[in-house]
Amino acid sequence: MAELPTTTERFIQGILPENPVYRQLLGLCATLAVTNNMKSALTMGGAVTFVLVSANVITSLMRNLLKPHLRIVIFTLTIATFVTIVDRFLAAYMYQMSKTLGPYIPLIIVNCIIICRCEVCASKQPVITAAADAIGQSIGFTLAMASLAAVREILGTGMFFGLRVLPIAWPDWVIMVLPPGAFLTFGILLGAINWIDSLRAAGTGKK
Amino acid sequence: MTALQMEQSFGQRLKNSNIVQAWLVLTLALLFGAALAGIQISLAPTIEANKINETRQKVPELIFGKAKAMEMAAQKKNLQVTSQFIAVEKQGKKVYYNIFKADLDGKCVGWVAKTKGQGYADKIELLIGLAPDAETITGLFILDQKETPGLGNKIVTEKWRSQFTGKPTGTRLTVTKTGVGTDTEINAVTGATISSRSTVNIINAAIGDLKGPLTAKAK
Numbered sequence: 161m162a163e164l165p166t167t168t169e170r171f172i173q174g175i176l177p178e179n180p181v182y183r184q185l186l187g188l189c190a191t192l193a194v195t196n197n198m199k200s201a202l203t204m205g206g207a208v209t210f211v212l213v214s215a216n217v218i219t220s221l222m223r224n225l226l227k228p229h230l231r232i233v234i235f236t237l238t239i240a241t242f243v244t245i246v247d248r249f250l251a252a253y254m255y256q257m258s259k260t261l262g263p264y265i266p267l268i269i270v271n272c273i274i275i276c277r278c279e280v281c282a283s284k285q286p287v288i289t290a291a292a293d294a295i296g297q298s299i300g301f302t303l304a305m306a307s308l309a310a311v312r313e314i315l316g317t318g319m320f321f322g323l324r325v326l327p328i329a330w331p332d333w334v335i336m337v338l339p340p341g342a343f344l345t346f347g348i349l350l351g352a353i354n355w356i357d358s359l360r361a362a363g364t365g366k367k
Numbered sequence: 368m369t370a371l372q373m374e375q376s377f378g379q380r381l382k383n384s385n386i387v388q389a390w391l392v393l394t395l396a397l398l399f400g401a402a403l404a405g406i407q408i409s410l411a412p413t414i415e416a417n418k419i420n421e422t423r424q425k426v427p428e429l430i431f432g433k434a435k436a437m438e439m440a441a442q443k444k445n446l447q448v449t450s451q452f453i454a455v456e457k458q459g460k461k462v463y464y465n466i467f468k469a470d471l472d473g474k475c476v477g478w479v480a481k482t483k484g485q486g487y488a489d490k491i492e493l494l495i496g497l498a499p500d501a502e503t504i505t506g507l508f509i510l511d512q513k514e515t516p517g518l519g520n521k522i523v524t525e526k527w528r529s530q531f532t533g534k535p536t537g538t539r540l541t542v543t544k545t546g547v548g549t550d551t552e553i554n555a556v557t558g559a560t561i562s563s564r565s566t567v568n569i570i571n572a573a574i575g576d577l578k579g580p581l582t583a584k585a586k
Binding site for chain 1: 413488
């Protein structure tokens, strides 16, 4: 069996080299749906971080008890529990935000990033590694959400975190805050990242 | 077959049985269930308070419409909102409705009823604004829903909700997919007939229950 990555490798991989959104293209439903402003994008990032870290830690603690054919049930059960906690918590303490995010919080249950980390890392490696992996992936996810939301909020409304950053004369590109804007922004950012990557690969090839 | 062999096969059977294999799933389900119940019990009052708070803020809009409510807020004409419960006997069971009575200068200007019912995905919770005599609907607001994003959740849009404003409460409202013909018809949200129908049914049920008591109270 191939050697599994170490704790540090797991942590770093999640942030950029294996970024869940830009590299693995996972969890795109939530990514495209709630990135039309920074506040909801970061709340979503926070919610996913909590669920991912908790689910990874719990799964890792149980990893020796898992039966291969019952593991997915257990992952889903664990994830659903933490998602419900987040959902109730938001409804109690961040009521307006919970209404804005609406069904996308319960939908974290089926976010493949989390089940993927349980399967790939937490069910095979010790707690510390699983936690580092979850934190790395969460940072990667939150950064990706923030990058999309920054572009969409600034171009779509001329504002950033609800504060005006572009001159009042800026013709708000309303399409950027609507669903098509999500696809346009994501496509362009993904293309840009791949282009930079291929330039770098060509650079190292010449040496 | 010797006794030992029988013992082994029984042990083997036990090990292979579905229930024994799923012990972890069952234990976790119990543990997580208990934990969630605890969280629900401790957070439910706060969540309910948030909803009541939002309801009180929505009362002027539900009774007078958005434009007039804003105009009134600018003129500092504040409504007196009092919360009360109305019990309705329904098939031998008592059903309680949370009703908000709005008064302006000591005169009843309308009612807002809070009610909920089954939608397509989960419970839909909504507020219905009614005229003082409970003869017309003056507004609708969706407090909580988990309908399908992009389809069913369009019931929260102002465009869809505004159809209910001015509808009479004398006859049951019906849902149509072919365009509104009579004044008791509501256009369904495209692709979300069940969500639309559920909302209309919840409203019909609440109005059916409340019309009598409210008319009596208004006199």
